[in-house]
Amino acid sequence: MRKLVFLIILVQILSTESFADESKRKDSFHNRKILLTSIKPEKDKVFYLSQTLNKHEYEEIKKKEIKDFKDDLKLLYKLDFKVRYTKYYNLAYMCSEKEMDVIEEKLKIFYNDTYSRYFFYEPRFTLRIIFFKNKNQFIKQMGYNTYGVYYPESPEGPRNTERTLYTYYNSGPGTLWHEMIHSFIDLNTDNDVQQWFNEGFASFYEMGSTQNGKFIEGYTNWRLPELQDIIRKKQLTPLKKFLLSDEMREDYGYSASRFLFCYLWKENKIIPFVNSYVYELSPNYQGKELGLKAIQKMEELTGKSIDQIEAEYISLALKSKTYEKLIQKK
Numbered sequence: 001m002r003k004l005v006f007l008i009i010l011v012q013i014l015s016t017e018s019f020a021d022e023s024k025r026k027d028s029f030h031n032r033k034i035l036l037t038s039i040k041p042e043k044d045k046v047f048y049l050s051q052t053l054n055k056h057e058y059e060e061i062k063k064k065e066i067k068d069f070k071d072d073l074k075l076l077y078k079l080d081f082k083v084r085y086t087k088y089y090n091l092a093y094m095c096s097e098k099e100m101d102v103i104e105e106k107l108k109i110f111y112n113d114t115y116s117r118y119f120f121y122e123p124r125f126t127l128r129i130i131f132f133k134n135k136n137q138f139i140k141q142m143g144y145n146t147y148g149v150y151y152p153e154s155p156e157g158p159r160n161t162e163r164t165l166y167t168y169y170n171s172g173p174g175t176l177w178h179e180m181i182h183s184f185i186d187l188n189t190d191n192d193v194q195q196w197f198n199e200g201f202a203s204f205y206e207m208g209s210t211q212n213g214k215f216i217e218g219y220t221n222w223r224l225p226e227l228q229d230i231i232r233k234k235q236l237t238p239l240k241k242f243l244l245s246d247e248m249r250e251d252y253g254y255s256a257s258r259f260l261f262c263y264l265w266k267e268n269k270i271i272p273f274v275n276s277y278v279y280e281l282s283p284n285y286q287g288k289e290l291g292l293k294a295i296q297k298m299e300e301l302t303g304k305s306i307d308q309i310e311a312e313y314i315s316l317a318l319k320s321k322t323y324e325k326l327i328q329k330k
């Protein structure tokens, strides 16, 4: 029910606003302040979760968050976690402090370099990340044989397990970045987004590197050969049909959706596409209609028909190598 209420409010706020036009962007969106306010706080002040705080107040709030996190961890697991925090992520871990310093650095570079490019507003809540000791412990506790999982905010709760990324030490920074994108989307949307959008965008960021404090992106990865194989067997779902569905039914859905974001990145349209999908389309449309609007947006941004986009996407997929840095159009 809560999501429905949000939908009605948002339709009124947004109506025909275009987020691509900076001057038309509202200062606040669903009670979240535009990010610029949070990047340039007053001297000695911290802007945190829509409040301007002095350093002491901020530290007190973080202390309380950490205490609550520790209490929840004790309640949920009989494991010995250490806890630390960054501004929007509270972290539980079992590796050494030094090992965690490396992970925290990768997290911060990724957050600083990507969040404000795609999202205009401050995160509406702080997230938790639980790093289990190793893969075995992760599988035992979570029941998934994957690298990580994100539990979004959900009306059913329970609150102490949601808004949380679960992974394990040594699962690789790509897992962390993939799940962080899921959390970014959750922080900025009130309705369900289509799976191809969520997983395609998240998977695009599972491949990258950090160099001199910067995040480097635009790589193909291990998912590509599966897509090439399906294309060669002529079993690829037509792009239009793929984009209209809420859930990906294809086994190769991750590979196909990831490569669509590689294509949008190469065309230098990934940022305006994500901006529009998150702030214009997903608050106003659902299901097939959302898919149709997404297709129209892609056509509008690239100046190409969806059939032309599909042909270029296929040709790029076939000629790319498994691990390759694509070249982005200027």
Ligand SMILES: [Zn+2]
Pocket (backbone or CB within 6 Å): 178, 182, 198, 199, 202, 203
């Ligand atoms: Zn995912």
